[in-house]
Amino acid sequence: MKVLTVAGTRPQLVKVAPVSRELRKYVKEILVNTGQHYDYNMAGIFFDELHIPKPDYDLGIGSASHGKQTGEMLKKIEEVIFQEKPDAVLVYGDTNSTLAGALAASKLHIPLIHVEAGLRSYNKKMPEEINRVLTDHISNLLFAPTEKAVENLRKESIIENVFNVGDVMYDAFLYNSALAEKKYSLKKFDLESKKYLLATIHRAENTDSREHLLAIFKSFAELGDIVFLPLHPRTKHKLEEYGLTEIVQRADNIKIVEPVSYLEMLLLEKHAKAIVTDSGGVQKEAYFAKVPCLTLRTETEWVETVEVGCNRLVNPLEEDLAKVIQQFQPTDFSIPLYGDGKASEKIAKIIVNFLSENSHL
Template sequence: MKIACIAGARPNFMKIAPILSAIKKYPKLEPILVHTGQHYDYEMSQVFFDELDIPEPDVYLGVGSGSHAVQTAKIMIAFEEIVNQYKPDIVLVVGDVNSTLACAIVGAKLWIPVAHVEAGVRSFDRTMPEEINRILTDVISDFMFTPTEIANENLRKEGIPDEKIFLVGDVMIDTMLKYKEKAKSTQILKRMGLSEGSYALMTLHRPSNVDIKENLVKILSALEAIQHRIKIVLSLHPRTKARLKEFSLESRVAKMDNLIITDPLGYLEFMGLMIDAKFILTDSGGMQTESTVLNIPCLTLRENTERPETINYGTNTLVGNDTECIIQESLKILEGKGKSGTYPSIWDGHTSDRIAEILNSLGYK
């Protein structure tokens, strides 16, 4: 059974890696790895293939950057040709990026069953492009592999029948648990002059935070206060870097003596930093989950989350881009009052095994 496995952007690579590994345990299953090229440079793409033992893609579409419409259209056009050439039995997509939706649409319109990993995840904020991608992908998918019971319930409320829903866990946690010890052995802390618990780790890239100058300034104002109390390591996304220059905020950032700026890091070094961080500042979805499993306090710079489990019984707190809220919650953590928590038992590192077992049980030749 041929399975077209789609990866295109940085968040996809740590999700597709364990799935490919699990699928290869079954002789019946033949993965075809398709890299759309949505993220295409070394820091955003190739380093993940190198570090996570992902094989060379069978197909590289090379679509590059563009607006949501342009990128989605280019992926659809290119992927349709690949489907006609390879004739997969299933199209497997992960997450919520443009590659996810584009390839799902192509599969559905060519009557090829679509499997969506991380289905049912909802922020209920349709101003987020990812939310549109999630909803539309689930509507046209035949197999929905969900991370939590909350995701199952979201799908049921949208009219998805139970026979299409499979609770399997969070595939990102598979990768994190597999490579945790290797990540801890990197020399990233030594190289950056850091020690365990001596810094906060930060990522920032959401358009709502960085494309609006007022919002970006509010976050920088919080950092100016926090960095007097603890070092902050900011892994600088290309989008954020561009906006800092566009809004003439580079000099303001440069004046923060305890703000350490790095280019995007590979998976292992970044995970090494996360494991030993005092706390996390992020607007990423995945880091909310990872920090909860690591039992590290996380302040999410958003008004909502598609990961409610991390709020309800994990280590996550929503702070938006409210300057005072970010500062006060950071100080609480530094005073030993940060959240600790737990996480679903099904986040056990075997999500990809469950996905592969289900795929192997299907009645395809």
């Protein structure tokens, strides 16, 4: 049996690592890297750190508009499918790489497997929401990370071949967090444990709004704590475009660095006093690390973290972000929201059974 895995962004590569380790015990896996994150620090380094096998195909798509990027991916993934003739295509999450892989498989009548199915923010202005909804509705095998995700699928009449296996990111966190502690030290960043805030900003609803970015960075500047910010290329470009670089430079407490590796990020998350982010993955990792999280969005697909009081949504235009950060007190981190850390093992076994029972598809 042969499974073609499509990935291409930082969070997807994190998820690929533990699943590939398990999946390759049973089937031949062909790994396709679309190159959606094309900078070495944003993607390539993960293949080294996480021991992900070298991609069989590196499509090198790079940055472009949503339509152009997705179209180029669809074209090249289709060519790979013709070449490899896989028994199934496996996609992760909610990116343009996800949708392109899903459409290519569906149009060629190849069984489609979606890891991280059923997530919903219910904000269709987010490209990720469109990607995940469309992918779920054409998938043949869906792996949900939570019971809430299963419920979301049920509401949309998706009930067949849906499995709540837990979250593969928790698998990755458990596997890699100890390695991060051994390999890296906070001294590299001139930081002390629990004496800094970790921030990440990259989503379009924040970066594409001068008002949002201005409000966020003004709030950061008002804090007494160090704000450590690995700066996404998109955010850096927008700060320059909007003329906000000077505000950042004047703030002595804002420490901006180039994007860090996945293991470095785990270390930074574990030792942060709190995390401020608009990233879905970082929200979960904050929960895994038992660190308070403030999410710069009006909704989240990881509602469980908000419901248990460990994550708080903040609209920087309507609330005083600096005040919220100073006052937020998280509650209980002990609830196992995302499974037992064995999602990858479950996924691999279910895929093998599915392909054995559905070889006619």
